[in-house]
């Protein structure tokens with residue numbers, strides 16, 4: 001028998017708020033954890049020396065378990081050591097597979113959550129000691145590791161490993177959660193829906209586009225927003241940048257329209273250039289519409305800004321109802 005996800009996470013609801021670079025801060029993670037879910041905070045996108053303070057800030061907001069998200073294609077070792085020193089509950093590792101990172105995290109007492117895009121990767125991660133596998137389908141928003149849809153990926157991964165599997169990508173409401181559980185997932189990892197939470201730290205222009213977008217409004221691309229993070233496929237809302245690029249024949253990096261043009265400024269005054277991989281924050285200035293507005297295909301289900309705790313509760317209640325009524329549908 002597989003170990004139970006609830007026991008591993010120590011949460012009461014099988015809903016995880018996905019790490020979302022600049023969009024997920026301590027407030028969002030704490031709200032999800034305090035509502036019975038489990039939050040994952042990205043720290044790979046901050047200087048290593050800020051990791052400790054961010055963990056302290058989050059610990060002051062919740063006594064519940066949470067995980068720190070680290071990106072294996074950027075230096076992660078210092079942040080991992082900080083997580084171990086601070087006695088963080090879990091670590092979520094994405095964008096690659098490193099058995100040494102899994103082994104170090106395990107030896108340091110962390111619960112390891114490994115993100116994968118195929119059953120083969122899941123087997124490798126589980127063999128290396130991962131406690132939980134996150135199967136991220138192609139529908140997902142932000143950087144997307146694999147190319148298999150959630151519907152096909154989740155059962156393949158569930159069959160491949162003896163550890164709990166969390167489904168990610170395109171899950172935005174109770175129906176999606178119920179479906180993921182029916183595919184054999186033990187829990188859900190939700191990103192785009194939480195962009196419309198009161199705690200998400202994103203610009204209002206970005207948030208209002210999320211509320212209006214349909215399921216056909218996102219675009220997966222191998223290299224559109226590649227400045228600062230090359231060779232990393234991603235999904236974002238179509239916008240003036242993606243349309244101009246498409247009109248120009250989707251030319252290769254270095255030959256795209258208005259390459260290197262500054263289109264805005266970060267809150268600290270640093271420039272944001274066209275094609276930069278960047279999550280616009282509330283205080284980002286400039287042409288926010290033209291920036292990388294990460295979003296999954298489930299965006300059509302996101303119509304209202306709500307407190308994160310209410311999102312957790314609504315999804316939990318609706319999934320329960322779906323599972324009860326679904327049984328009589330056959």
Ligand SMILES: Cc1cc2nc3c(=O)[nH]c(=O)nc-3n(C[C@H](O)[C@H](O)[C@H](O)COP(=O)(O)O)c2cc1C
Pocket residue numbers: 018019020021022023042069094115136139140141142143168169170171172189190191192193279294295296297298
């Ligand atoms: C704005 C945004 C930023 C993201 N940043 C990260 C990140 O820092 N680390 C990570 O592992 N995944 C990141 N992702 C992917 C999410 O963790 C998750 O896999 C995805 O949102 C799930 O699909 P959904 O958006 O359809 O719910 C990001 C997604 C979004 C929408």
